[in-house]
Amino acid sequence: SNTAVRDNASTSNLLGLDLDVVYSLPAGLEAEVHALFMDARFGDGVEVHDARLGFDINQYPVDIGGNWLPRTSPVTLNYALSQMIFTEAGTFDWIVSGQSRTRQYQTVFNGEGELLPPANGVIPVYPEGNPRAGETLDSYAALQDNPARLTDVIEAYTHFNLGAGWRHPDGRLSISGFVNNVANVAYPTSIIATPGLNLRFFNPPRTAGVRMRVDW
Numbered sequence: 222s223n224t225a226v227r228d229n230a231s232t233s234n235l236l237g238l239d240l241d242v243v244y245s246l247p248a249g250l251e252a253e254v255h256a257l258f259m260d261a262r263f264g265d266g267v268e269v270h271d272a273r274l275g276f277d278i279n280q281y282p283v284d285i286g287g288n289w290l291p292r293t294s295p296v297t298l299n300y301a302l303s304q305m306i307f308t309e310a311g312t313f314d315w316i317v318s319g320q321s322r323t324r325q326y327q328t329v330f331n332g333e334g335e336l337l338p339p340a341n342g343v344i345p346v347y348p349e350g351n352p353r354a355g356e357t358l359d360s361y362a363a364l365q366d367n368p369a370r371l372t373d374v375i376e377a378y379t380h381f382n383l384g385a386g387w388r389h390p391d392g393r394l395s396i397s398g399f400v401n402n403v404a405n406v407a408y409p410t411s412i413i414a415t416p417g418l419n420l421r422f423f424n425p426p427r428t429a430g431v432r433m434r435v436d437w
Contacts (some may be wrong), residue, residue: 230329232264233290241316249306255299261290263329268340271330273371277417278345285329297304312381315385326413327373336368360416370419372411380406380424393436400429 234260243253265286274281275380301318330337345361347353358363364371381404386397413420 235261250304257297261293273414282340286339288331289299294325296323319381321379323377332373333372335373378408395434398431
């Protein structure tokens with residue numbers, strides 16, 4: 222059977238600023254920028270159980286005070302430049318859009334490939350009655366030697382999308398094309414880290430296509 226455990230953080234502090242700017246330029250051009258600035262961290266002295274370590278490690282309290290909340294970037298920028306062109310042959314349009322995000326973490330542990338020290342200073346050992354009583358648990362020792370799987374960092378990235386289209390003057394026929402993730406940038410969108418699973422899900426790769434729509 223599987224068991225999910227959730228700990229409530231006693232305190233967290235979130236500050237943010239959201240700026241939206243849209244500007245019309247000559248020749249039907251339009252530029253827009255949407256900026257989000259965040260500072261979202263757990264309060265001092267917040268302790269939670271690190272359930273990523275192993276099923277045989279029953280309790281491992283760690284201090285996550287000052288850590289960033291998951292999936293929170295200090296700076297997120299969304300921007301675009303687009304144009305509408307009206308002609309006797311129909312309406313043409315194009316857009317270049319992008320997103321930039323600074324570093325973020327996927328879990329509350331803000332893991333950068335290191336084992337977080339226990340808040341109570343107690344290293345997991347084999348219990349009394351076990352032939353190896355008092356020795357460090359093998360599963361914990363393995364993590365001490367190779368804690369890389371505890372990494373949950375997503376480094377800063379930028380990706381761009383392109384789009385262009387045409388619509389017939391009567392509005393009944395339109396054709397458009399797109400290229401998403403032009404530079405084929407790869408980054409994790411979510412992470413599942415448990416004692417028995419270390420799984421990363423990534424964003425879609427470069428994708429291109431054409432759409433046609435007919436109304437009658």
